[in-house]
Amino acid sequence: MLELGTEFSRINQAKAIFDDIYIQEDPRSYFSVLGDLDYMIPDVAEPVIRQILSAKASVTGTRPVVLDVGCSYGINAAVHRFPLTFGGLRHRYARREMKAVCSEELMRLDRNFYSSWPDVGLARFIGLDISAPAIRYATNAGLLDQGVVADLENNALSKDDARIVRPADVIMSTGCIGYVTEKTFGKLLDATEKTPWVISFVLRMFPFDELAKTFAQRGLVTERLAGVTFIQRRFRDAEEFENSLATLAKLGVDSTGLESEGLFHADLILSRPEADARAMPLDDIVTVASGRGRPIAPRYVHVESGDGLQVVTLEP
Numbered sequence: 001m002l003e004l005g006t007e008f009s010r011i012n013q014a015k016a017i018f019d020d021i022y023i024q025e026d027p028r029s030y031f032s033v034l035g036d037l038d039y040m041i042p043d044v045a046e047p048v049i050r051q052i053l054s055a056k057a058s059v060t061g062t063r064p065v066v067l068d069v070g071c072s073y074g075i076n077a078a079v080h081r082f083p084l085t086f087g088g089l090r091h092r093y094a095r096r097e098m099k100a101v102c103s104e105e106l107m108r109l110d111r112n113f114y115s116s117w118p119d120v121g122l123a124r125f126i127g128l129d130i131s132a133p134a135i136r137y138a139t140n141a142g143l144l145d146q147g148v149v150a151d152l153e154n155n156a157l158s159k160d161d162a163r164i165v166r167p168a169d170v171i172m173s174t175g176c177i178g179y180v181t182e183k184t185f186g187k188l189l190d191a192t193e194k195t196p197w198v199i200s201f202v203l204r205m206f207p208f209d210e211l212a213k214t215f216a217q218r219g220l221v222t223e224r225l226a227g228v229t230f231i232q233r234r235f236r237d238a239e240e241f242e243n244s245l246a247t248l249a250k251l252g253v254d255s256t257g258l259e260s261e262g263l264f265h266a267d268l269i270l271s272r273p274e275a276d277a278r279a280m281p282l283d284d285i286v287t288v289a290s291g292r293g294r295p296i297a298p299r300y301v302h303v304e305s306g307d308g309l310q311v312v313t314l315e316p
């Protein structure tokens, strides 16, 4: 297991462990297990990532290179580059016919599937993950141009891997901070030739101070988008719910109306050179139309009672 900073490893005890679905040869278990928990952060993050990449491209004047940290099976690249969603992909893999094929065949089908869509992405994607099978899938399926298999929490970045991450203009992550800390990001920033922007979707239970400090040491200022949060997924069970609420309370983070409603929420945090932050305020480059999830209306159901069937209103 990882040797994380004591604070993150303590906080991680509140969260369910999914290690085995990250190391399968293909993403079917990933979509099935996380999909069942309404995992949606790649989908709610994508419109925001698109706006930030558009702003970044206006600075660099070229198509940015994005390094997705904890990229897993390349899902952020998939939903950014193609008119696809995590939800839609989940349905693809839930089909009986798709469950029946072997991983090699699935990889071949997916490569054809992705190459059959117009690439509407604003960037080229490279990815880093501790999971070799996930990186192999993501590169073979054509989602990542290049991938790095590394655990920078515990190891140095090799020369070959440093060469791959060097051109990154943007470093991004969803669902990964907590597994990785400032150790990983510091090593990556030190290996890049430009000063990248760092887009972090991070659960509100993981304090960002050490990451912000590491970024500041490398000339980046850190801003958090105010007034909006992004749903990651629902809590797996009562234990994860209670533990997460207790963790947030200990940190002095008010969970009312957010995690208290049964869902993990992430913040959007952008770190970039001060001159860029001043020239393009975060509020000007990002407009959020969705993120907290759609308002859910009450549902009406029949319930058997002593007087026959009664209509009961289930409040959201």
Ligand SMILES: C[S@@+](CC[C@H](N)C(=O)[O-])C[C@H]1O[C@@H](n2cnc3c(N)ncnc32)[C@H](O)[C@@H]1O
Binding pocket: 002, 022, 041, 042, 069, 070, 071, 072, 073, 075, 076, 128, 129, 130, 131, 134, 150, 151, 152, 153, 173, 174, 175, 176, 179, 180, 184
């Ligand atoms: C919840 S998944 C998020 C995947 C993807 N970003 C998404 O949102 O769908 C967390 C990912 O972090 C990866 N991970 C865990 N520890 C890591 C480490 N030390 N370095 C890099 N990746 C790591 C896991 O293998 C997994 O793919």
